Amino acid sequence: MEKKLGVYICGGCGLGDALDLDSLAKVATKEFKVPVCKQHSHLCGAEGAGLIKADVDQGGVNSIVVAACSPRVMTDVFDYGPAVLLERVNLREQVAWSHPAGDEDTQMLADDQLRIGLNRMKEMEPPSPFEGENLSKRILVVGGGLTGMSAANEAAKAGCEVVLVEKEAELGGYLRQVAKLPPSQPPYEDLQDVxxxxxxxxxxxxxxxxxxxxxxxxxxxxxxxxxxxxxxQNGSQAAERVGAVVLATGSVPYDARKLDHLGYGKLSDVITAADLEAQFKAGGVTRPSNGQPV
Ligand code: SF4
Incomplete structure (x- = not known):
């Protein structure tokens, strides 16, 4: 975009009394060689706003610096659409209303605020919409245990393509070591077979x-x-493009040796839930200390 810069300096809201607007105009035209620089006593009024709009409509400017009030106000007035760059320099709240009027330092601050705004405008570019390429709705499921398989099944039922990656040679994960599953259907009373x-x-x-x-x-x-x-996989690599990722990598049992204060490792009949599940899976629970059924 070739920038056609215009600076508009407002004298309203006390700015004209507190600041030397000609000095500000010099910063724009002499230091920054801005081709269009105009002052108005009431930039947000019909005449002032019309001044800027006319310059935009006639193609004279497409990058506008408004030196007036806070950018938080008059946003509807100083809005020229996405094709026109806009920088608001706050001379009202940050300079004229908060510093002594007619003071040399106040004027220096105003000049610097305008320089900052002009430099920001130099770097500013119109926003361009992000356009993705080769967008994918496929879902990657990492983990082939109960959670991963359920996620993959449900995604497939919903019409999605799925890529499932399991680190073991077979699907199933921890489910292979489980004897029964908690109930997942009403009346939620009996354990379920796997x-x-x-x-x-x-x-x-x-x-x-x-x-x-x-x-x-x-x-x-x-x-x-x-x-x-x-x-x-098997020393080779495959590339897949997916739109979303489901991490279902399962868990690793806590190291029960760190729980000796609960008796683990000291009392042979203190075992972990995973140990107990393995016993159920093997067909019956026995007391480790004497091998008797529980
Ligand atoms: S509200 Fe802003 S644009 Fe309007 S006169 Fe005051 S400083 Fe100028």
Missing amino acids: DLPDLIGELTGRSSVMIYTGAQVASIAGAPCMFDVTIQ
């Missing part, structure tokens, strides 16, 4: 789900709808 083959079969039977087992996610880069994923 039908892992059924769950895996449902997932592998879906053409919209791509499964990498014995694989790991090496890197994810990008942004929503544009994540580029590198997957390592």
